[in-house]
Amino acid sequence: MWDYTDKVMEHFLNPKNVGRIENPDGIGEVGSLACGDALTFTFKLGPDGRIADAKFQTFGCASAIASSSVLTEMVKGLTLEEAEKITNKDIVERLGGLPEQKMHCSVMGHEALMAAIAYYRSKGKGAPPAVKSGKIVCTCFGVTDEEIRRVVRDNNLTTVEQVTNYCKAGGGCGGCRGQIEKLIEEVQGDKVRQLRAAPEPPPRKLTNIQKIALIQEVLGEQVRPAMRAHGGDIELIDVVGNRVIVAFRGMCASCKLADYTMKEIVEAKLHEYVSPDLIVEEEADAAQRPHSHQES
């Protein structure tokens, strides 16, 4: 179960300002049934130009209902200029926090508020501006590049996972993750590039003899014990340049996951401890020889 704050639970169980204002001055509709959450936010201005009333209707989880409810309380009494300064972070703060995976609920509240203000301002000036501007990046959830840039900027996000938590982009088929990474880089610039650049270990210059000795050591300490525990073994046959020729023995010789073991375990360990340039290959003769579980 999600760890919700008392404030979230209070607004979920006793939501404030539920409904839809008749003849509102501003109306913002975001989300959809297909996406799993949707919000309609309406407001009415008083004679002093301040928001006199605000109501919401939400289809969504406890966080979505609580975010919408608290937003209606936050905007009452504000001018539109003051209201449009509210960010999703302010909504989260007022709720005492939200689980990371639920941040998109607060973003939905913010988007609905912005859409409602835009609706008000467009009146008498032709059609209201499109709620979504920009180019669709995430087709699964219909999220645009501008929305992604905004959540990255407003919330100082640096990873695709965070973007998904905040606006759902990338949470479907995942085909847009590359584009999202580029948008993060575009907004965050050097900051994110520095974060992503893993500290490079100083290149190690090894003589052939040192390299073979180190490979033997890694195989002996990091790889062989696990294989022996399963009745198998590994033998270093040769090292030719960066090609490491090995042979599997015992149970490992007949294992259908030998290719996986070779690349994901043996090669990965050698990359980590010896050199990232090494390529592990199974001895041609051993690979073709019929294997037996009794072989050792």
Add this chain to the structure above:
Amino acid sequence: MDSVIYMDNNATTKVDPAVVEEMLPYFEQWYGNPSSMHSFGGRVAKKIQQARERIAALLGCQPDEILFTSGGTESDNTAIHGTLAAYPRKRKIITTRVEHPAILSPCRHLEQHGYEIYELSVDRQGRLSLDELAEVLDDNTALVTIMYANNETGVIFPIEEIGALCRARGVPFHTDAVQAVGKIPLNLKDSTIDMLSLSGHKLHAPKGIGVLYIRRGVRLVPFILGGHQEAGRRGGTENVPGIIGLGKAAELAREYMEDENTRVRALRDRLEAKILATCPDTMVNGDRQNRLPNTLNVSFEYVEGESILMMLNQYGICASSGSACTSGSLEPSHVMRAMGVPFTAAHGSVRFSLSRFNTQQEVDFVGEKIGPIIHRLRQLSPFVKTA
């Protein structure tokens, strides 16, 4: 929460007090290792054999066809990896799109390493097509693994017909029967099933114990090596109290089988009728004819599953949902999606799964509360105008 109305028995079950009672002496009093030569351990070994016999009686198989594991997930993984190791030249596994992750995850892992995984589709009622299975079964198939009953909808698959198709092609057939065992009668002796997984905590035994039934003569390479236990088929000192608990739970399951199929079914149907009568725009997910007697999966349109669960929770009612928001993912359950349940309904799906410990009073209480909860949430929903 002072009192709980527990209707999430497909997730886990209460350990029967009689099971606990039978297990207790094996923690402090009879703690010997069943592999030891002394009689102190020998007594434990005999008790394990008794558990094996009790489980065999529930499944209608031989005691030596029972392999104890740590639970359903290990049983499923053993069946898959053990079979592939036994048939190294065959590279294809046939399963379904609605399996538990204990099957789908290892299959998808194997797919990344060169295996062909074929996932059979299901229709809107969650039913499989045997014709599709017959079409894709071929000489390259190492294993067919298809669940007995779906954990979310309770839909029961035509397991014997599936097994017959596999047998005709000489392909081993495994079924993940974690949800079925203890709820519906099984007789593996006269069955076409080669391997079957079950999990203790789904039938009022503790967590951490399970079984893989392996028909005599079925080839399987051990998945866990390390000792001679379980006739060399699974290394590791036995989970003695767990095994003993599962044995007792199996005995009780036989005793209560009729109850499960009559009283519990009647309770489930009573709840279903009440929900459908009081909540418009609500549908039952899954084949209502071929369904586990304890399971009810309903979709409440225009409201979201997590909100329903949390409102129910206020009354101490425990259920579960396939909605995205309960899982941290962004899409509703893979089972709902595979069945083609519309998104409008999939987001509002709730599963009630009963057990022999549920009462009519509890069912009536849930039936009384659910209507107002759905009505209240729909009042909050922007789609209320269409509801």
